[in-house]
Amino acid sequence: GAVVSQHPSRVICKSGTSVKIECRSLDFQATTMFWYRQFPKQSLMLMATSNEGSKATYEQGVEKDKFLINHASLTLSTLTVTSAHPEDSSFYICSAALGTGQIQYFGAGTRLSVL
Amino acid sequence: RKEVEQDPGPFNVPEGATVAFNCTYSNSASQSFFWYRQDCRKEPKLLMSVYSSGNEDGRFTAQLNRASQYISLLIRDSKLSDSATYLCVVYTGGGNKLTFGTGTQLKVEL
Numbered sequence: 001g002a003v004v005s006q007h008p009s010r011v012i013c014k015s016g017t018s019v020k021i022e023c024r025s026l027d028f029q030a031t032t033m034f035w036y037r038q039f040p041k042q043s044l045m046l047m048a049t050s051n052e053g054s055k056a057t058y059e060q061g062v063e064k065d066k067f068l069i070n071h072a073s074l075t076l077s078t079l080t081v082t083s084a085h086p087e088d089s090s091f092y093i094c095s096a097a098l099g100t101g102q103i104q105y106f107g108a109g110t111r112l113s114v115l
Numbered sequence: 116r117k118e119v120e121q122d123p124g125p126f127n128v129p130e131g132a133t134v135a136f137n138c139t140y141s142n143s144a145s146q147s148f149f150w151y152r153q154d155c156r157k158e159p160k161l162l163m164s165v166y167s168s169g170n171e172d173g174r175f176t177a178q179l180n181r182a183s184q185y186i187s188l189l190i191r192d193s194k195l196s197d198s199a200t201y202l203c204v205v206y207t208g209g210g211n212k213l214t215f216g217t218g219t220q221l222k223v224e225l
Contacts, residue, residue, distance in 0.1 A: 106158040
C-alpha cells in the first residue's frame with residue numbers, strides 16, 4: 001500500500017523557534033498533500049491543501065505567514081511553523097492523495113511541544 | 116452546527132459485545148463517507164468506506180442514510196484490540212477535502 005513518511009515524530013522547542021516538518025510519499029507521486037492539526041480530544045482540522053509547484057490553499061483562520069508550506073516535488077511537502085509559541089503545541093499530521101482528496105494516506109504525525 | 120457530529124463517548128463495553136456508533140453530517144452535497152480508526156497519539160487509519168447499500172467487512176458493518184444524512188458503524192463481537200477512537204469522515208468534492216468528526220472513543224474491557 002501507499003506509504004507516507006513524516007518527520008520528525010516529536011519536537012520539543014523553545015518559544016520563538018521555527019520548526020520544519022517533512023512529509024514524503026515513499027512509493028507514489030502525490031497529486032495533492034494536506035496538512036492537519038489536532039488538539040487533544042478534538043478532531044483533525046485541515047490547515048491547508050498543497051499542490052506541487054503552486055501556492056498552498058489555506059483554510060479560514062490559518063495564518064499563511066505563520067505556517068509556511070512548500071511543495072517542491074510530487075513526493076515532498078514541508079510545513080514550517082515560524083516563531084512557534086506554546087499555543088502552537090499540537091499534533092500535526094500530513095496526508096498525500098492520488099487524484100482527488102477522497103483517498104488520503106496519512107503520515108504518522110508530529111507532536112510539537114513549545115515551551 | 117458542526118459539519119460532522121458524533122457522540123464522543125467513551126463507550127465502555129465488555130469483550131464480545133456489539134456496539135453501534137452514529138454520525139450525522141450537515142452538507143447535503145457530501146459525496147463519500149468513511150470510518151477511520153485512530154489509536155491514541157497515532158495517525159488515523161481507514162477502516163472502511165460507507166455505501167448507501169450498506170457494507171460489511173468481517174465484524175464491522177457500515178450504513179449510510181443520505182435522506183437523513185446519517186452514518187452508522189456496528190461492531191460485533193468486540194475485541195480488546197478494537198479499543199480506539201472511531202472517526203466519521205465525509206468527503207466533499209467541491210472542496211476536495213475530508214472533514215473529520217471529533218470521534219467516538221471505544222474501550223473494550225475484559
